[in-house]
Amino acid sequence: MKIINIITVILVMIVIEGCTYSFNLNNYPDLKTIKIEDFQNSTSEFDVDNEISDYLSTQFRNDSRLRLVNENPDCQISGKIVSYLDVPAQFDEKENVSLRKIKIGFKIEFENLKDKTIIWDSGKYTEIESYIESGDSVIYSNSIDEARKKIYEKVFNKIIQNTLESW
DSSP states (O other): OHHHHHHHHHHHHHHHHHHHHHHOOOSOTTOOEEEEOOOEEOSSOTTHHHHHHHHHHHHHHHSSSSEEOSSSOSEEEEEEEEEEEEEEEEEOTTSOEEEEEEEEEEEEEEEETTTTEEEEEEEEEEEEEEEOSSSOOSSSBSSHHHHHHHHHHHHHHHHHHHTTTOO
């Protein structure tokens, strides 16, 4: 009977430890606040820099791990749009463009301002999303705006995975 109690206690401790991890995904517990710097835009595409900055700010505001602030942050994200392409990806039988592909290149840094270290430097990388020009699609985005939003969502997830949720 005593062995069963010991095994039960050990199993409960394992479960509790696993739950603790799932509720505390922040690998940097001393970081409580974040600032999203306005992204720089080195492309000719208008307003893409503001869109990504606004999207990331909204996502961090909704994510409870770090509080979004404008002054005295513990960490910050800065970035640059380094490339932007909107190209045909597929043609119909009349050689009209039926599917387009948007490719946005980024360079992003996540910096710990408390100890002046770079937690994550993305290097130059590209996110890609396809969209149709007209009609509805279950597989592809239905507009360029929807495709951009999906790219921004991928960027946010990449930041979180490589910083707050990294091993």
